[in-house]
Amino acid sequence: MKSIKEHLMFILPLLAVLISIQFVIVFNRITHSYEEKLKNSYSILVSSKRTLSTPLLRTVSNKIDSVVALDKNYIAREVASDVDRKSVEAILKEMPHFYRVYLTKYLSLEELKMLEQQLKQVKGVISVDIFAESYESRHAMFALIKNSLNIFVVILFIVSLLLIIKQMEVWQLAHKKRMQIMEIFGAPLMLRSGVLFKMAIIDAIIATLLNLTLFLYLQSKTVALTGLKFLENKSVLFHISDLFLWILTSLVIVFISVLFVAFKSSEVVE
């Protein structure tokens, strides 16, 4: 019972650290997915006296992905549906070219405004509409949630680390005498910390497996749990590369923790 408690006291904070790391990764992925979706459904409207093309506007900014011309006939029909054919032709003659400008990535509002200014400098451009208000509002709520979660995750991470440090002190008390005796008889650091390393590595593997189980479960329930349909067909919650990151993180924590205990138990007086 005591042994199980001793293991849990290390496994649970370590699991919390892994969960917090994964939450940051997952939320960055969700943000990226969402921004990708926003980017794909967003375009800047540009009107120009002369013809514009993708290569031409790419010389203005490399953030421009493509330029699509709008059908002038369609616009004329929409805005002048009640006028005669001759008048429509006259309108078409005077009407500027309209373009949708698509972006390579999701830009911040500041970047967008800068791009607006750059486009306005292009010869022939009459007006540029970036739809700033709707652009910003779509992303603002998402950013707020993301920042709140990041703060929560940082707090969780710090509390977990404090719990691990506390557990290190318990380990130190439990193993100090044995480690000191071994040191007096000439045992190298790795040998006298061997028991701790073994215990901590087993705990790290258990914590990693628990984390894996949790995120695989969540992965299978992503859409049902979040209602975020755009996440469908995307493994946002778990990639196999995440597992390596967890193992690496766990091992780093294990090594630092055990070495901390081993050095604190060393007693050579200078």
Added chain:
Amino acid sequence: MANVIEAQDLKLAYNNGKNVIIENATFNIQAGEFIFITGPSGSGKSTLLKSMYGQIKPFSGLLRVGGYDMKKIKKSQLQQLRRNIGIIFQDYQLINEWTVEKNVVLPLIITGYSLDVQKVQAQKLLAHVKLTEQADKYPLELSGGEQQRVGVARALSKNPFLILADEPTGNLDEFSSGVVWDLLENACEQLNATVLVVTHKIPTIFNIPYRHFIIENGGVHEVH
């Protein structure tokens, strides 16, 4: 004969030299000698012993143990030295989670001897200290005298060139003390180990020649 321990103007101190324990100590100890170090409580007997296995570094002067300068000794050299020294403590310092047998072969485990060698050596040593029956017990299941015999067996397990004993009979009754003194005499005579014992009182019956140092007022003096 080669000096196993050599001290010249040795100064031992704590708190960066503010608390001086031993000063200007000069002495040589040769291979196979049996040494008693006595002195009042707090005189620095244990401190002197600790300096010999590198638990405390000399503040100034020279202390050479087994050829190593204890002031300049590197960590890896200190480990090497300690593996060839047997140390016995007043409070036994056994690992309570380990069996008696495992405790005895600790120095062999540290040096990386095979399990077979460990087993053979453990049986031999436990027979020597008359604890064969207790091999699978844990230290806290033994009496004080038995625990100290385990401590002696552990100190002897690698045939050390030097045995350092800090009040080895301090917590023992007369009978157990006699057994421990016999074991230390044998180690000195049969293994040709240098034995250095810190004690309050030299045993009245002691069967081999020995030298006696007294620590008083920070000085180490030999009694002739």
